[in-house]
Amino acid sequence: MMNGVLTRNGREWSLLAACIVAIIVFSVASPYFATSGNAATLLRNSVELLLVGLGMTLLLAMGGIDVSVGIVMGLAAIGVGRALGADLPVGVTALAGPVIGAGLGLVTAAVVVLGRVPAIVGTLGLLGVYRTAIFVLLGGQWLSGLPTGLTDVLAATFLGIPVAAFLIALAYLAVWLALRRTPYGLHLLAIGNSEEKARLSGIPVVRVRFATFIVSGALTGLAATFYVANYRNVEMTIGTTLALDAIAAVVLGGTSILGGKCSLLGTVLGVLLLRILQNGLLLVGVPSLWQPVLTGGLLIGVLMLEVAAGRLSFPQTGWVRK
Amino acid sequence: MTAPFLAARGIAKRFGALTALSGVDLDINAGEVLALLGDNGAGKSTFIKILAGAHAQSSGELLVEGAPVSFASPKDAASSGIATIFQELALSENLSIAENVFLGRELKRSVLGIPFLKRGEMRKRVDALLTELDAHISDPEAPVGSLSGGQRQAVAICRALNLNAKLVIMDEPTAALAVAETRKVLSLTRRLAERGCAVVLISHNISDVFEVADRMVVFRRGRKVAERLRADTNPEEIVSLITGAHPDVRALERTN
Ligand SMILES: Nc1ncnc2c1ncn2[C@@H]1O[C@H](COP(=O)(O)OP(=O)(O)OP(=O)(O)O)[C@@H](O)[C@H]1O
Ligand SMILES: [Mg+2]
Numbered sequence: 001m002m003n004g005v006l007t008r009n010g011r012e013w014s015l016l017a018a019c020i021v022a023i024i025v026f027s028v029a030s031p032y033f034a035t036s037g038n039a040a041t042l043l044r045n046s047v048e049l050l051l052v053g054l055g056m057t058l059l060l061a062m063g064g065i066d067v068s069v070g071i072v073m074g075l076a077a078i079g080v081g082r083a084l085g086a087d088l089p090v091g092v093t094a095l096a097g098p099v100i101g102a103g104l105g106l107v108t109a110a111v112v113v114l115g116r117v118p119a120i121v122g123t124l125g126l127l128g129v130y131r132t133a134i135f136v137l138l139g140g141q142w143l144s145g146l147p148t149g150l151t152d153v154l155a156a157t158f159l160g161i162p163v164a165a166f167l168i169a170l171a172y173l174a175v176w177l178a179l180r181r182t183p184y185g186l187h188l189l190a191i192g193n194s195e196e197k198a199r200l201s202g203i204p205v206v207r208v209r210f211a212t213f214i215v216s217g218a219l220t221g222l223a224a225t226f227y228v229a230n231y232r233n234v235e236m237t238i239g240t241t242l243a244l245d246a247i248a249a250v251v252l253g254g255t256s257i258l259g260g261k262c263s264l265l266g267t268v269l270g271v272l273l274l275r276i277l278q279n280g281l282l283l284v285g286v287p288s289l290w291q292p293v294l295t296g297g298l299l300i301g302v303l304m305l306e307v308a309a310g311r312l313s314f315p316q317t318g319w320v321r322k
Numbered sequence: 323m324t325a326p327f328l329a330a331r332g333i334a335k336r337f338g339a340l341t342a343l344s345g346v347d348l349d350i351n352a353g354e355v356l357a358l359l360g361d362n363g364a365g366k367s368t369f370i371k372i373l374a375g376a377h378a379q380s381s382g383e384l385l386v387e388g389a390p391v392s393f394a395s396p397k398d399a400a401s402s403g404i405a406t407i408f409q410e411l412a413l414s415e416n417l418s419i420a421e422n423v424f425l426g427r428e429l430k431r432s433v434l435g436i437p438f439l440k441r442g443e444m445r446k447r448v449d450a451l452l453t454e455l456d457a458h459i460s461d462p463e464a465p466v467g468s469l470s471g472g473q474r475q476a477v478a479i480c481r482a483l484n485l486n487a488k489l490v491i492m493d494e495p496t497a498a499l500a501v502a503e504t505r506k507v508l509s510l511t512r513r514l515a516e517r518g519c520a521v522v523l524i525s526h527n528i529s530d531v532f533e534v535a536d537r538m539v540v541f542r543r544g545r546k547v548a549e550r551l552r553a554d555t556n557p558e559e560i561v562s563l564i565t566g567a568h569p570d571v572r573a574l575e576r577t578n
Pocket of ligand 2: 368409
C-alpha cells in the first residue's frame with residue numbers, strides 16, 4: 001500500500017455513506033430529486049468540478065493551492081467559445097481549453113515557483129488580473145447562443161456511456177498512474193511533506209512544481225471545454241465559486257490541506273456529495289444564493305473537526321501554502 | 323601520496339550579516355574516517371551542507387579528485403559520489419522506507435516513454451540493505467513518520483549506502499541511537515572506510531570519535547582551528563581545542 005493516493009483513513013466510506021443518506025433524504029423531500037432527468041443534470045453539473053478538483057488534489061497534495069481556477073476556466077472558456085463561434089474544427093476547439101489552461105498554469109508557476117510568492121497570495125493576485133482580462137475580452141457582454149458542434153461530440157455515447165465520462169475517467173486514470181506508478185508521485189508527495197527535505201533528497205523541486213501547476217491548468221482548461229459544450233455560453237460571472245467548491249470537495253475527500261497526502265476516490269466522492277447537497281437543497285426550495293454558505297461551511301467545518309480531533313494542526317508562524 | 327578524494331580550499335559561508343564559515347581548507351581522503359568536531363554553532367553542519375550541494379559557498383573552491391566542481395543542488399553532489407546523512411535526516415515522513423531510500427533516484431523502466439517505478443526491485447534492495455545493517459524494522463511499508471528515531475537513522479544510512487558513494491558524510495548519526503545501535507553505526511563507518519570509501523563523521527561524543535576516526539578536525543566559530551591524527555593526540559587535547567582552552571587556539575584567536 002502507499003499511504004493515500006487512492007484511499008485514506010476510511011474517509012471514502014464516510015463520504016459514500018453521506019452521499020447515500022443525502023440521496024435518501026432528498027428523494028423523500030422532493031418528488032423531482034430521484035428522477036432520471038435530475039440525475040443527468042446532477043452529473044452534468046459535476047463535470048467541471050471533477051476535472052478542476054483533480055488538479056486541485058495534486059496542488060494541495062504538493063502543499064500548493066490555486067484560488068484562481070474559476071477565472072482560469074473563464075479565460076479558457078472564452079477561447080473555446082471564440083473558436084466555436086469561428087467554426088474551427090471540433091478538435092481544435094476542444095483542445096483550445098486545455099492549451100489555454102496549460103499556458104495560464106505556466107504563468108501561475110512562474111509567479112509562484114520562480115517568483116517564490118506563496119501560492120495562496122500569488123494566485124489571489126492573478127485572480128485580480130484575470131478578472132479584468134475577462135471583462136475586457138468579453139467587452140461587458142456574454143458569449144451566448146454558441147453553436148452545438150462541441151455539445152454533439154461530448155454528449156455522444158459510446159457503449160451507452162457519454163464520451164465526456166470516458167474522458168474524465170481517462171484523466172483520473174492517468175493521474176492515478178502518475179501518482180502511484182511513477183517517480184512523479186513520490187516527488188509530489190515528498191514536496192507536500194517538506195519542500196526543503198525534498199530538495200535535500202535530490203528531487204527536482206522546481207520542475208515538479210511547474211509540471212503540477214501546468215497539469216492543473218490544463219485540467220481546468222479541459223473543464224472549460226466541457227463548460228462551453230454544456231451551456232453554450234460564457235457569462236461574466238463564470239467560475240465565481242469554482243475555487244471554493246474545488247477546495248471544499250478535495251478537502252472533504254481527505255486530501256490534506258497541508259500537503260503530503262491525497263485521495264483521488266475521495267475527491268470524486270467529495271464532488272458528488274457537494275453537488276448532491278447543492279442540487280437537493282435547491283429542489284426543496286432553498287435559494288441558490290445559499291449554496292456558497294453551504295460549501296464554505298462544509299470546508300471550515302471539516303477542517304475544524306480535524307483540528308479538534310488532533311489529526312491536523314496548522315503551523316502558527318510563517319506561510320503555510322507555498 | 324595520491325590526491326585527496328575531495329579538497330576544500332578557502333571555503334567561506336555568510337548568511338546575511340552572519341559569517342558561519344571562513345577560510346576552511348580541508349582534504350578528505352579515500353579509505354579514511356575523518357571526524358569533524360566543534361561546539362554547537364561552530365559551523366560543522368554548514369560546512370558539510372556545502373559539500374553536499376545543499377548550500378552554495380560564499381567563496382572558496384571544492385575539488386573532487388583534483389577537478390574543480392560546483393554543486394547547484396544535492397543531486398549534483400550525489401552524482402559526484404557524495405552521499406550525506408543530514409543532521410535533520412531529510413526523510414519524507416509520509417513515504418515508506420523503500421520510497422525514502424530511493425527518493426530522487428528511483429529504479430524505473432520506460433514503457434512508451436513513461437518512467438514506471440520498479441517497486442518490487444527497490445523493495446528487494448532495501449530489504450537486503452536493512453539486513454546488512456541488522457536493523458529491525460517490522461513493516462518496511464510503513465510510513466517513515468511512524469518509525470522510532472533510531473529506525474529513521476537506519477533508513478537514512480540505507481539511503482546513503484544505496485548510493486554506492488565514494489564519500490559518505492554523517493552529521494551526528496548516533497545522536498538518537500541506543501548503545502547497541504551506536505556500536506553498529508560505528509562499525510559500519512569503519513567498514514565503509516575499509517572498502518575504500520571516504521567517511522566524514524560529525525559527533526559530539528569524543529570516545530566514539532576516538533574509536534573510529536583516523537583524523538580529527540576541530541571547528542571553532544566558523545574556522546578550522548586544528549587538525550590531528552588520532553595517533554598524535556588524546557581526548558583531553560581535543561576537548562581543550564573544542565573549548566578554546568588550548569594554547570594553539572588562544573594564539574590563533576589573539577591574532578584575529
Ligand atoms: N540557513 C541558515 N540561515 C542562517 N544562519 C544559519 C543557517 N544555518 C546555520 N546558520 C548559522 O550558522 C552557524 C553555524 O551553524 P551550524 O549548524 O553549521 O553549526 P554546527 O556546528 O553544526 O552546530 P551543532 O553542533 O549544534 O549542530 C550558527 O550560528 C547558525 O545559527
Ligand atoms: Mg550541526
